[in-house]
């Protein structure tokens with residue numbers, strides 16, 4: 001039990017008591033070598049952790065922006081209201097106008113690659129258990145982001161749960177990027193009939209470090225917001 005013996009000797013020896021015996025010196029050197037290797041290993045693990053880091057962006061609808069777009073055009077109305085609210089003083093009210101399921105675009109993430117993981121969720125207010133109105137979080141691929149907010153490269157799936165219908169509940173979904181897609185559009189869908197109204201609040205998005213995330217009123221990717229807004233307006237005008 002050399003390690004135990006080493007510790008015992010170390011604890012018993014007083015400073016300046018005597019020269020360290022040769023055997024103890026060997027153990028001491030070995031200890032230092034092991035510690036150095038552990039430090040290098042932990043540094044490597046930290047760097048690996050850094051590569052897997054995430055960035056987050058939230059939208060609480062406390063400003064003036066509502067949604068980033070929609071499908072189909074004029075398929076819904078999006079309004080900031082003071083009741084009901086999950087947090088702050090405003091939430092987003094979505095009213096379904098279209099017969100086919102309208103999708104409010106509430107977030108965009110781009111700069112993605114295969115294997116990347118994006119998680120998004122929001123609070124929804126629903127007081128009709130097992131019946132419409134309801135909202136679900138869904139996603140679609142848009143590989144033309146950020147230039148074209150209306151781009152569509154297929155459904156990315158979403159959370160099929162309609163919620164409990166007993167007030168506020170949090171719904172979320174995690175997408176894993178496949179098939180070379182580079183951008184994801186995050187939607188709030190409204191079910192099931194024209195005139196149905198739902199409320200959502202406190203959107204939270206988690207994306208891989210280095211990806212760009214955009215929500216209503218916020219686009220930290222410098223210089224992109226104006227291009228995107230003007231492009232969206234151009235697309236919505238025809």
Ligand SMILES: [Ca+2]
Pocket residue numbers: 060061062085086087088089090091201202
């Ligand atoms: Ca709010």
